[in-house]
Amino acid sequence: MWDAPLPSILSLPWQEPPLHPRLDSHTLHLWWFTLAPNVPREVTLRTYLRHYQPDLEEAPLPRTPLGKPYLQGLEFNWSHSDNLAVLAISGSAAVGVDVEILRPCPQRSAISRRFFGASLQQRVQEGGDRAFLQAWTYYEAWLKAQGVGVWQRTVAQTVKHWVASFLVGDRAIASVVVLTPTPPRCFFFRPETMG
Structure with missing residues (x-):
């Protein structure tokens, strides 16, 4: 069972990106964008990754044995819910991100019992749907940073990490985990x- 205290939900200063964003080993870039309805998701992802690797080819991205896409020399992860997407790019540490549209979650108690420990289940019970979605995005981001999916969760290790939860406009909540203390x-x- 996974049990972790939930971080405060941050209000982030979203800004226009620079023409050539620069990463160093202690930097995290978070991108929030809307997915175009008729563009394949991997095409959209490659468009954003080209800000960092301009010569990135059109071929499908390589994947780890557990399915996480990767590129040599670039730590990244992305998530989408409905037409919202969040991309996290780290200068050197492994990163995971998850976003969920804010919505009623009638199965939150059953899902919490299956995946979360007692203290997190209590927090979800007290905080309702928003607390559940925050806990879920944190949990998924933590697993994704380790290259592990929800159904391989027993493989994940307890590792030191930094986490932030944040609102994506007024429609969604997201969490990002970077495997660095x-x-x-x-x-x-x-x-x-912005509008």
């Missing part, structure tokens, strides 16, 4: 017109 310098990019 020290907080990275974070930049929050929204390439679309």
Whole structure:
């Protein structure tokens, strides 16, 4: 069972990205964007990854044996819910991110009993749907940072990490986990017109 205290939900200063974003070993870039309805998701992901690797080819991205996409020299992870997407790119540490549209979760108690420990189940019970979605995004981001999926959760190890939970507009909540005990310098990019 996974049991972790939930971090505060941050209100982030989303900004237009620079033309050529730069990463160093202690930097985290978070991108929030809307998925176009008729564009394959991997095409969209490659478009954003080309900010960091301009010569990235059109071929499908390589994947680890457990299915996590990767590129040499770039730590990244992304998540989408409905048409919202969040991409996390880390300068050197493994990263995982998950986003969920805010919505009623009638099965939250049953899901919490299956995946979460007693103290987190209590927090979900007290906090309702938003607390459940925050806990779920944290849990998935933590697993994804380790390259493990929800159904391989027993493989995940307890490792030191930095976490942030944040709202994506007024429609969604997300969490990002970076496998480093020290907080990275974070930049929050929204390439679309704010409104």
